[in-house]
Amino acid sequence: MTATGKKQRRKPPLGIVTLPGSSLRNKTGPWGILRPVFDWEKCTGCNTCESICPEGCIRHLEKKQYEADSEYCKGCGMCAESCPADAITMEEEHR
Amino acid sequence: MSAPEFTYEITRGFLPGHRACAGCGQATAIRLVMEVVGPKAVAANATGCLEVFSTPHPESAWGIPWIHSLFENQAAVASGIEAALKKQGKLAEGVKVLAFGGDGGTLDIGFGALSGMFERGHDVLYVCMDNEAYMNTGVQRSGSTPFGASTTTSPAGRRSFGEDRPKKDLPAIAAAHGIPYVATASVSLFADVRRKVKKALGIYGPRYIQIHVPCPRGWGYDEKLSLDVGRQAVECGLYPLVEWESGKVTRVRKIKKVPVEEYLKGQRRFRHLFRTEEGKAQIAHIQELADENIEKYGLVG
Amino acid sequence: MRKMIEGSRAVAEVVGLCRPDVISAYPITPQTHIVEELSQLVADGDIDAEYVRVESEHSAASVCLGAVAAGSRAYSATTSQGLMLMAEVLYNIAGMRLPLVITAVNRALSAPLSIWNDQQDTMALRDTGWLQLYGEDCQEVLDMHIQAQKITEDDRVLLPVMVCMDGFILTHTYESVDMPTQEQVDAFLPKYDPLYRLDPDNPYTLGAYAGPEMYQEVRYEIQRDALASKAVVKEVARDFQAAFGRWAGDVVDPYKCEGAETIFVALGSVVGTLKDWADVRREQGDKVGVLKLRCFRPFPQDELREALGTAKRVVVVEKAVGVGAYGIVASEVRAALYGQASTPQVSCAIAGLGGRDITFETLDEMLARAQAGETDFFAGLRTELLEAS
Numbered sequence: 001m002t003a004t005g006k007k008q009r010r011k012p013p014l015g016i017v018t019l020p021g022s023s024l025r026n027k028t029g030p031w032g033i034l035r036p037v038f039d040w041e042k043c044t045g046c047n048t049c050e051s052i053c054p055e056g057c058i059r060h061l062e063k064k065q066y067e068a069d070s071e072y073c074k075g076c077g078m079c080a081e082s083c084p085a086d087a088i089t090m091e092e093e094h095r
Numbered sequence: 096m097s098a099p100e101f102t103y104e105i106t107r108g109f110l111p112g113h114r115a116c117a118g119c120g121q122a123t124a125i126r127l128v129m130e131v132v133g134p135k136a137v138a139a140n141a142t143g144c145l146e147v148f149s150t151p152h153p154e155s156a157w158g159i160p161w162i163h164s165l166f167e168n169q170a171a172v173a174s175g176i177e178a179a180l181k182k183q184g185k186l187a188e189g190v191k192v193l194a195f196g197g198d199g200g201t202l203d204i205g206f207g208a209l210s211g212m213f214e215r216g217h218d219v220l221y222v223c224m225d226n227e228a229y230m231n232t233g234v235q236r237s238g239s240t241p242f243g244a245s246t247t248t249s250p251a252g253r254r255s256f257g258e259d260r261p262k263k264d265l266p267a268i269a270a271a272h273g274i275p276y277v278a279t280a281s282v283s284l285f286a287d288v289r290r291k292v293k294k295a296l297g298i299y300g301p302r303y304i305q306i307h308v309p310c311p312r313g314w315g316y317d318e319k320l321s322l323d324v325g326r327q328a329v330e331c332g333l334y335p336l337v338e339w340e341s342g343k344v345t346r347v348r349k350i351k352k353v354p355v356e357e358y359l360k361g362q363r364r365f366r367h368l369f370r371t372e373e374g375k376a377q378i379a380h381i382q383e384l385a386d387e388n389i390e391k392y393g394l395v396g
Numbered sequence: 397m398r399k400m401i402e403g404s405r406a407v408a409e410v411v412g413l414c415r416p417d418v419i420s421a422y423p424i425t426p427q428t429h430i431v432e433e434l435s436q437l438v439a440d441g442d443i444d445a446e447y448v449r450v451e452s453e454h455s456a457a458s459v460c461l462g463a464v465a466a467g468s469r470a471y472s473a474t475t476s477q478g479l480m481l482m483a484e485v486l487y488n489i490a491g492m493r494l495p496l497v498i499t500a501v502n503r504a505l506s507a508p509l510s511i512w513n514d515q516q517d518t519m520a521l522r523d524t525g526w527l528q529l530y531g532e533d534c535q536e537v538l539d540m541h542i543q544a545q546k547i548t549e550d551d552r553v554l555l556p557v558m559v560c561m562d563g564f565i566l567t568h569t570y571e572s573v574d575m576p577t578q579e580q581v582d583a584f585l586p587k588y589d590p591l592y593r594l595d596p597d598n599p600y601t602l603g604a605y606a607g608p609e610m611y612q613e614v615r616y617e618i619q620r621d622a623l624a625s626k627a628v629v630k631e632v633a634r635d636f637q638a639a640f641g642r643w644a645g646d647v648v649d650p651y652k653c654e655g656a657e658t659i660f661v662a663l664g665s666v667v668g669t670l671k672d673w674a675d676v677r678r679e680q681g682d683k684v685g686v687l688k689l690r691c692f693r694p695f696p697q698d699e700l701r702e703a704l705g706t707a708k709r710v711v712v713v714e715k716a717v718g719v720g721a722y723g724i725v726a727s728e729v730r731a732a733l734y735g736q737a738s739t740p741q742v743s744c745a746i747a748g749l750g751g752r753d754i755t756f757e758t759l760d761e762m763l764a765r766a767q768a769g770e771t772d773f774f775a776g777l778r779t780e781l782l783e784a785s
Contacts, residue, residue, distance in 0.1 A: 009591060010551045013621070015152055015614035016493050017592050018601040021105040023112030023149070023156035032117055051285050052322060054122030055111045059101060069101040074117035077319030090319075105599065137594045139462060147605060155601035160594035162465050163603030164458060164488050171455035175462025175470070176594060178418045178446035182468060190596055208458065211451035 028055065032075025034090040038066045042087035049079035049088060105158030106134040113156035114148040118318025120308030120325060121145055121224045124282040125195070128222055128306075131292040134159055136191040137180065139173040141200030142166040144231040145224055167204035169194045170212040173219045186218060191296060194221040198239035199229040201305075202265040213272040213301045220295050220302045223265070226310040234313040238263035241333065242384060243377045244364045246313075251367035256377050261384065269303040270339035276302040277339040282309070283325030287336065287348065307334045315363020327358035332385035335392045347392045355382045397575050403534040403566040404429030406573050407473070407499055410538040412443040413581040414497075414545045417468035420448040420459035424478045425511045426563040427501040431473060445471075453478035457485035457498075464494045465602055467593035469545075472496075475563055476503035476517045483521060489556050490525030490618065492603060495548035495588070496556040497541060500528075502664065502715070503563040504750040512751020513563040515664065515715040518692075519724050525618050527557040527625060528693040530663040534571040536644040537561045542576070543632045545585055550632075553625040554591065555618070560692075562665040564751070576640060584639050626694045647696035649688040650703045652678060656685030658763060659704055659740075661729060662713040663689045666754050670713070673759045684763065689725065697732040704733070710740045711766045713759075715748040722746075722772045741766070747775040 036049075036058075043064040050058040050066065057069035058079060068079070070093070080088040103110050108129030115122035121144055138161045140146045146163045149156040164172050173194035180186050194212075196205055201223040212219060228246045229235040236246040240258045245251040249258040270277045276298045278291045288306060295302040309325045311318040328334040329350060336348035356378060359365035368374035368381075389395050401409075407430050411419075419438065421431045437443040446463075450456045453474050460470035474482065479500060489496055500518050504510035518528060529544060531537030537559060544557040561567060592600055606614055626647060633646035651671050653659055660670050670686040677684045687703050689696075704710055710733075712726040721727070723744030733739045743766040748754045758776040765773055 012592050013493050013554065013614070013617045015604070015606050015610060016602065018150060018152050018155040018604040020155060020158050020599045020601060021103065021110045023110055023154040024103060026112040026114070026154055028112060028114070048285075051127065052123050052282075054115055054117070054119050054126070055113075056103075056107065056109065056126045057101065057111050061098065067098070069111070071101070072111035076117035076321075077317075078118055078123070078321055081319045082322050134599075135596045137466065137596065150601055150604035152604035152606050152610070155604055157601050158599060160596055160599040161601050162462070162594060163605075164461055164492075165484060168454060168458035168461075168485065171450065171458035172462035172465075174448055174450075174455070175418060175420065175459035175464075176466040177462075178420075178448050178459065179463040179466035179468035179470075182417045182446050183466075207452060208455045211455055214451070215449065 027071045028074050029071045032073065033092055034075035034077060035070060035073060035093040036068050036079050036088045037091050039087040040065050042085045044085045046084060048082050048084065052082055053079055108132060108134060108158045110156045110158060112154065114151065115144070116312055116318070118311045118321045120282045120310060120321045121226065123285070124224060124288065124306045124308045127282070127285055127288045128292050129159070131289050132191060132193065132296065135189055136193055137176055138193040138195060139164065139169045139176060141169040141196035141205060143197035143200050144226070145195055145197065147231055166200050168208050169196050169200065170205060170208040170221060173221070174212050174215065174217045177217045177219050192219045194219055196223055197230070198223060198225045198227060199237045202263050203238045210272065213269060213274050216300055218299055220304070223303070223305040224308050225305050226308050226313060228313055230310050230313045239265070243368055243381055245367055246364065256368060256374055266303070266305050266337065266339070270342050273342045274301040274303065275299070275341055278304045279307070279334065279336050280304055281307040281325045281329050281334060281336060283322040283329065284336070291338070313364070316361050320361070324358070324361060327353065331355045331358045332389040332394055333358060333381070335388045335394055337392055344392065347394060350394045352389065352395050355385050397577065398572060399575055400570055400572050402429060402568060402570050403537065403561070404568065405433050406534050406538045406571070406575065407541065407561070408433030408437060409575055410541045411471050412437050413576060413578055414542060414585060415469060416443070416445050416471040418446045418448060418459065418463035418470040420450050420456045420470065421472045421474060422450055422453045422456045422478060424453070424475055426503060426567045427473050427475045427499070429567060430499060453482040454485055457482035457489065460496055461485060461489050461494060464496050465594050467590045467595065469588045470496055471498065473499035473501065475501035476505055479517045479521060480505065483524070486521060486524045486526060493554040494556065495554060497544040497548055498556070498558050499541070500558040500560045501563045501567055502560055510750040513565050513715070514749045514751070515560070516717065518558060518560045519716040522693055525555055525622060526693065527555055527622070527629070527691070528560055529557065529691055530560045530689065531566065532644065532665060532667045532688060534566055534569070535573045535642070537566060538573060538575070539636065539640070539642060539644065542581060542584060543636050546632050547625065547628050549588055550628050551591060553621060553628050555622055555625060560664065565665045580640060584636070622694050626691070626696055629691050645688055645690045647691040648699045648703050649690055651686040651688065653685035653687060653703060653705065653707070655683055656707050657683040658709040658711060658766060659685045659687050659707040660711045660713055661687045661689055661725070663692060663725065664715070666713055666715070666748060669754055670759065673756050676756070682763070695728050695732070700729065700732050701736070704740065707740050709766055710742045711762050712742065712744050713754070713762065714744055714746045717746055717749070741769070741771065743770060744772045745775045746773070752776060
């Protein structure tokens with residue numbers, strides 16, 4: 001019985017239900033060796049990098065202050081390639 | 096003071112931690128779509144890259160309720176979801192029903208169910224991720240594989256220059272069903288993708304958006320160049336960006352027009368065409384195909 | 397309320413009473429009358445459901461899958477080629493543990509093309525994970541739909557159910573049936589309360605893929621629950637009797653098996669013929685009995701063994717062929733009897749394929765051949781048509 005007195009139902013059978021956003025436990029950061037470095041001086045705030053990142057791991061806390069989450073960034077370099085202001089460079093990161 | 100930790104709300108619809116290849120056009124495309132759609136939606140997804148890289152149990156990159164059944168029935172599953180939610184009154188409350196499939200699941204094996212869904216008029220937005228081959232199973236050709244491309248089942252060889260059939264024009268077929276909205280888009284023009292998804296969401300009935308999504312592994316280019324390659328496809332006329340409403344073309348995106356070589360030469364799947372005279376003749380034919388699109392849709396001028 | 401209606405009409409009416417939210421089926425002989433009757437009931441507002449006129453059976457089953465996953469009750473019906481076309485979806489529905497009831501009208505499989513009755517189609521789907529109930533007459537078939545809906549939505553089951561109904565023999569004959577009232581069905585069948593559903597307020601991912609490290613365990617749970625569902629089938633049959641006053645057996649139903657020397661085991665409408673024939677033979681002094689196999693999946697090994705008791709001989713009447721290996725049902729009957737101190741002779745008698753009538757003569761032949769010790773044969777074979785060997 002639950003707190004409300006309703007009969008507790010069984011859990012879904014194994015493998016049937018997967019929880020939303022559970023992919024977050026899979027840190028894809030270690031996939032790549034390149035990391036984007038953002039030059040906040042050059043940044044125009046166009047938001048292209050944040051829009052097109054395949055992982056969705058680029059954010060800006062303040063306008064023109066973009067950063068990538070190294071936990072998920074695969075180092076593909078699409079952000080650096082698409083930045084109209086050439087404000088992003090890919091640098092090797094050694095772990 | 097160190098920066099606050101990155102946080103990812105499931106309301107963004109599609110989350111990191113998925114297993115798409117680095118530089119995957121589809122991953123960017125689905126993020127753009129889900130940004131516009133929001134959390135009040137339900138999706139049916141075909142077997143394919145998107146499904147596989149987003150849902151290896153017990154991990155799921157999806158923040159919305161989502162179901163994968165088979166390779167060719169997502170349009171029918173979405174029809175069933177739509178009928179159920181209609182009866183439950185959820186559609187009236189603004190819940191959106193989506194269907195996702197790759198080019199294989201959409202215009203080959205899933206064609207029948209797709210056509211049925213269009214014909215019956217279900218209120219479903221279908222988004223096709225067009226990377227022009229059965230990428231998830233290893234780059235085998237699909238009906239969407241463009242003329243001249245080398246895939247594992249239409250390989251360039253001593254007796255072949257690759258795919259010898261033109262690309263199946265599913266957007267035109269969709270438009271011929273008379274559905275209220277059909278659009279082609281390219282992940283490289285991300286603002287355009289957002290605009291088309293937003294427009295589609297405001298229309299009732301079956302809607303079809305086909306997004307060109309470059310694939311670094313399958314097409315053979317450096318993964319950072321996905322958006323550049325996609326843009327070239329649009330600008331040379333091989334992937335016209337068109338909108339149809341109730342069967343009639345209502346808007347096209349004009350292009351600057353670049354020669355198809357600019358697009359083809361950067362991809363391993365077309366490189367064989369540059370090595371022989373026969374190959375170069377095929378390039379000329381591909382240019383004709385691009386010119387036909389430019390002519391048909393008035394892409395220049 | 398008693399009415400004299402066609403079997404298909406009875407199914408359509410009782411399906412309506414079970415309050416489906418989404419109906420989706422593709423017409424195929426001899427299921428057509430069911431879907432036509434349902435269409436009319438929806439068109440007249442007698443059933444409040446979304447009727448999705450799909451373009452194929454594969455899509456019909458997929459629409460039902462989507463509707464059930466979204467938290468609604470759904471229904472479909474099909475037969476033969478349609479069952480084969482939707483076969484992969486049927487595996488999918490069972491594998492995703494979604495509750496669904498369909499009417500599987502029994503019809504022969506092409507090639508050659510035949511629109512007439514046999515049970516090859518549903519026998520071919522015995523490993524899908526679907527429960528299978530076979531109805532003897534229209535009354536039992538309509539009752540089975542109500543029971544099936546309760547069974548499939550039971551948390552202990554969470555597997556879909558197909559109610560098997562012999563094509564033409566039951567679908568296209570008129571029978572005097574007692575049709576329950578909406579109140580009776582509402583009292584027996586609670587509203588569908590999904591264990592999990594596609595709901596933006598509580599989002600889940602359904603249908604993720606399973607790697608080798610866990611697929612086997614998922615299938616183990618399906619097998620475990622399928623076997624355990626036998627108890628639910630029996631329980632629901634008892635509850636149905638209490639609520640509606642009718643009993644047609646739970647997993648097996650014996651007829652004149654006490655003291656029987658030869659027991660005939662069969663599924664579906666041929667049981668009716670067998671009962672009439674058994675009455676005649678009993679009067680002539682032949683100690684024959686009939687065991688209706690009502691629930692084929694899960695296969696009721698224990699109940700079958702008990703019902704066959706001390707019979708010397710068992711004849712399994714099969715309307716299907718396990719090509720290359722003879723009896724499908726007979727093999728399972730033999731397996732159920734394996735390992736006992738003494739086992740009866742089990743004969744597999746294949747008959748009634750492609751709509752061939754099973755008559756008293758056919759049954760006489762089966763008994764005679766079984767008594768002569770034959771264990772695997774086709775009964776009622778028109779040898780004059782066969783190539784000289």
